[in-house]
Amino acid sequence: MVDQAFNPQSSAKVALPYHHPFAVAPMIDWTDRHCRFFHRQLSARALLYTEMVVADAILHGDRDRLLAYNAAEHPVALQLGGSDPLKLAAAAQIAEAFGYDEINLNVGCPSDRVQSGTFGACLMKVPEVVADCVAAMKSAVSVPVTVKCRIGVDDQDPGPALDAVADGVFAAGADALWVHARKAWLQGLSPKENREVPPLDYDRVYALKARLPDRFIGINGGIQSLEEAANHLEMVDGVMLGRAAYGTPAVLAGVDSTFFGAPPAPTDYRALFETMADYATRHIAASGRLSHVARHMVGLFHGYPGARRYRQILSTDANRPGAGAEILWRALDAVDLSLASAAA
Structure with a gap:
């Protein structure tokens, strides 16, 4: 059911400074720099995201290997993993110096490795920490800072859980919130199952947008086609395709004409x-x-x-x-x- 605060007439109608109506979702082991270069040949305008890179790895590892990309990939966003505001701020500064167009904080990945590091989806339980991380990154960089989260984890009620994260990150200065419209179950489901088993709840994301008409809210999860994506844009500000974009990349050839006004053209x-x-x-x-x-x-x-x-x-x-x-x-x-x- 749609939250009582949901009002379709108030959704996705306000002109916002952050404007990326279509993005390819960050996907671990998939959206590396070679994938992104390939996807860019199919769409000149889609926002592309890196795989999640842990802040500690940037601070102590091989930065050129972790952060290198081809200039053709712009606009390209770096997704960071972590929960220490100072480390995330430092990593964001390094990423900005590399030329990334946006820094995104992962608050949605449910893998065991992420849980052991106390970041990713488990941060849904501590919205105040997420807000502190966003505030630190915003103070360190001039590019947009965004968050990608779930609607909740485990037994959380998605109503207050998502609202708490959204209110916290926007108060801290976040430029956008991308929401994977499923819960994540931190125990009992694999990362693959967490992308498929928890039911999709698009109405919960629509309700968030209706409550926050002056904030960028993007939606992700289970979207299979550009037609579906366009329908979501009636209710929210942006749409992310993940597995559909990776598994059937030809779909990206229609992005520029569907969402950015480019003339349709067959792929050469x-x-x-x-x-x-x-x-x-x-x-x-x-x-x-x-x-x-x-x-x-x-x-x-x-x-x-x-x-x-x-x-x-x-x-x-x-x-x-x-x-x-x-x-x-x-x-x-x-x-x-x-x-x-x-x-x-």
């Missing part, structure tokens, strides 16, 4: 592969492997003739020692591009 897959082959060649020359790039491209032709053979080539041949960018072209040749382009 040969030009796309020219760019990706050049990128992969440069990565290999820098001691990388083709598979680091190719693994993110496997779902591109989902549902089209030749897609199965395409996936096989990228999943097997691209993993072999010494594999070069010619494997990408061989995979593309397996696809009936006339049908793929017609459907783009």
